[in-house]
Amino acid sequence: MEMLKEISLRLQKGDAKGVKELVQQAIDAGVDAHTILEEGLLDGMSVIGEKFKNNEVFVPEVLIAARAMNMGTRLLKPLLNDSAAAATGKVCVGTVKGDQHDIGKNLVVMMLQGKGLEVIDLGTNVPPERFVQTAIDQDCQIICLSALLSTTMDEMGNVVKAAEEAGIRDRVKIMIGGAPITQAFCEQIGADVYTADAASAADAAVELLAQRG
C-alpha cells in the first residue's frame, strides 16, 4: 500500500511530523493498526537498522528515525492488541551500576523497538538486583546490559550471578555490549550473547526469541 510505503520512507528520513500525519491518515482510512506498525513503521526502522549495520547511515540519522517511529507508535498504541505486542518479546535494557553512559544503550533501545520488541529502558547506573527484579516482574525474556567503562564492565558478571541466584537463567537470556566488551568477556562471565553494535544486538535478540519458539 502506497501510504505505508510513504510512512516507511518518511521515517527513514527522520520526518517525525510527516510520519505522524500519515499514520493518522492511515488510521482514519481504516488501515489495521498492526499493519501500519509492521509495514510502515517497523519496515522503515528495519531499513535504517540494516543501513546502520552497514555504515550507510550515522548515529544521528538513527536517532531521528527512531524519534519519527515513536511519534507514530504513540498514535497506534491505544489501537494495538496487547497480546500481539507480547508475542514479539520483552527486553529490559540498562547501563550497569556505576556507569552513566547511555548513547549505546539508547541506540539498542531504539533498534529493539524497531524490531517490534517491547523494551523496558531502565536507564543508567542500574544495580544487578533491579535488572533481575524487572525481568521477573515484567516477564522479560532478555536482559540487555551496556557498559562503557573498563571498571564497570565487571558489574555485568554480577548481573549474571544475580539472575542465577534468582533462578531465572533458564528462561531469561543475558546480552551484553559496549566499548570495552568482547566475546571472550561474554564467555568468561557466562552471559549468552555479545554484540558489537546496536543493530546486531537487535538481530541477536530476535534470534534468541525465535529459538525459544
Next chain:
Amino acid sequence: MNMKQWLDDQRRATVRKPLPILSFPSVTLTGIAVHELVTDSDKQAQGMAAVARRCDTAAAVSVMDLSVEAECFGAQILFQGEEVPTVVGTLVETAEQAQALLTPQVGDARSGVYVEAVRKATALITDRPILAGAIGPYSLASRLMDVTQTMVNCYVEPEMVHTVLDKVTAFLIAYIRAFKEAGANGVVLAEPAGGLLTPELCQEFSSDYVRRIVEAVQDDTFIVVYHNCGGAIDRLVPEIVSVGAAAYHFGNAVPITSMLEQMPSECFIMGNVDPIGVLRNGTPDTVRAATLAVMESACPYDNFLISSGCDIPPETPWENLDAFFAAAAEFYANK
C-alpha cells in the same frame, strides 16, 4: 619551544618516541589517588612528572578529564571512588536555558587546578613538550545538553545548539589560552562526540567551532592536537581536516591506516592501540603483538606516531605499559 619545528623533527626522526595519552596510570606509580589527581594541582604535576621519569615519551600529557569544563558551566559531576569523574544529568534542556547559560571564567570549579598543574609541571618536566588537555566544543555542549538529545537537537533545535556552542567555544578559547600562558606547548582537544555525527552535522556543529579554537590559540609555539575516537571518523575526513590542527590523534574504532590513507600527508597523525581491550585488559604479550601490528601497518607513513587510541585508564597494569614501549623500541630496532 618551536612546536612547528618539533613536529618536523618527529616526522624526520627514523626512531620515534611514542606519545600515548598516558597520565591516569600515574596513580599506581605514585600512590596518589584519582580523586587527588583531579583536585590537587601539586599532585597532578607530580603524577605527570612520575610518568615522564618512567616513560621516554615524545611529549608529556596532562590529565584527560572531560568533566572539568562542564563543571565550570554548572553541570553536576559524579565523583565515584577511584573512577575518573563524569558528568551526570542535563543542564540545558530548553532554548531559554541555553540563552540564560552563563559563560564561566577560567579558574571556576576545578579549571584553575588544571591550569596550575600544567604551570607546576613545566618546572618538573623540562626535557619534552607538555600538552594540556581540554574537551572539544561539541563534546562539551553534548555533556551540557545530553549526548543523545543534542544529536536530535541538531536537527530540530539547531539554534539552541549553536547558542550553547558559542558559549562553550568562548570558554574553551580562554581556558586553552590560560594553559598556553602557564607554559603548555599545546593542547589535546578531545572531540569524541563529534565523531558520531553525519558529515554535515560534524562540519556545522563541531568542526567549524574547533576551527575557531585552533585559529585563536595555535601558532608556532603552541599546537592543537585534535583527538577523536568516534566510530565514524573514517567517514568524516574532510570535516576533520577542515579544523586545521597541527596534529591529529585517533581512536581504535577504525584502523589507523584508513585515516592515514585518506588524510593529507601534511597532517601529523597519532594512534591507536586500544587503551582498554589491549593496554588495560591484555597481557604484555598481547600488548606487544597489538602495538607491533599497528606500527607495521602505519609506520610506512612518515606522518605517523604510535600512541594509544584514547586516554589510558588509571588501573592499567604497568607491565602492559612497559610492554607497549618495549614493542615500539623493538619495532625501530628491527627496522
